Amino acid sequence: MVQDNGKEQTLALKLRVWRQRRGQPGAFEEHSLAAVPTSASFLEMMDMLNEQLIKAGKDTFAFDHDCREGICGMCSMTINGMPHGPIPGVTTCQLHMRNFRDGETITVEPWRARAFPVLKDLAVDRSGFDKVIQSGGFITVRTGSAPEANNIPVPKPIADEAMDAAECIGCGACVASCKNGSAMLFVGAKINHLNILPQGQAERDRRTLSMVKTMDEAGFGNCTNYGECQAHCPKSITLDVIAKLNRDYLRARVKEFFSSTGKPSKGGD
């Protein structure tokens, strides 16, 4: 831990990092890394490791990252078995090395789920999420000039709820933490975000049915209410979104089942 003696503390770490080429079996590689500042982020520590590997003429570890300020959802590492590491409510890029002990062995793995195949080392293919979004995670509007802001009134509680759900950055930690590899928290967040806003009403049922179908086809598992997703979500999305997804799905299925064909049945009057 950090001591205020005017000089920053550093850590010497043992790292077990996953090495894998696409379509081939992977294995852990062990590396030692010295003089890691406690103020460094986890990704900066990984950068240090990669620089050390480059200097030694070895292959670096591939890992996803982009904004490094906790909002893009690109970073994806399972650290000591926990997606985004030991501190709840933060992404890997916002996880700092002061949360680790000197001499500690840290295990770094990719997201583990059938729907997220490993591309290389710690980078996984999350296009399953893209497919789910393509199947209904949008609203159909006329593009072009911005619409008049107050044309569609949105009640404040609805706006707040939609905003809470929209906090989801689509990183996939829910799938990685779920013991069933289920994407229900992600899909639930998107459904809640769009299904409760007035702009999302036109496609509401179609969206729900379509996104759930795509989710199943992409190879994600089913929800059995472990609650691990909520506990590991860097944006602290709650299981509420799953309950509401279930409710909307039931509603849509019932409405679809009893939908009107607009014609009298054959043999009827």
Next chain:
Amino acid sequence: MALTGLVLAGFVLGHMTGNLLMFKGPEAINAYAAWLHANKGLLWGARTVLIISTFAHIWVGIQLALENRAARDGGPAADATRRATIASRTMPYSGVVILGFAIFHLLHFTFKAVALGDVSFGDDVYKMVIAGFSSKPVAYFYIISMLLLCLHLSHGVSSVFQTLGLRNERWRSRLDVLALAYAWIIALGFISIPLAVLTGCLK
């Protein structure tokens, strides 16, 4: 899972309250059994719903377990669990034991295919139960199975509300407590009978 589970969770409550008539004496429980068997429509209606629910529950449960195992793809080498309860993680296992118990239980008391000690009790349910639980392995198996049922229900009953979309962050902990209370009431109600036989309170 939720709808069939709801039927089965309701059934165990009815079954358990019926069983408690053991404490009112041989006449009460025997009269209740005779009444059930006299109402063929009610009995077979309930049995049909139960049989369908049981098979559907098992079928969907197996499907869930297989799909989820495949989707997980092994999981991380360093697995860490933050909040998944033991009950939630052992649902398939507690389920299998309860199924095994239910089969034995039916063979024992419904089909009377398991002969233990003196079996010359005819339609006397009271005597049959006393004779059944006088066997220690039977009584212990019954008690262990009911404790596993308690575990199974503590997760299942609360999950029903989530599946039907009738749960939120405020009600989650309350429903978890309610489910736990329900599970313990069911388990202790059932367990009280073999325990009373073992300790000699029921003869």
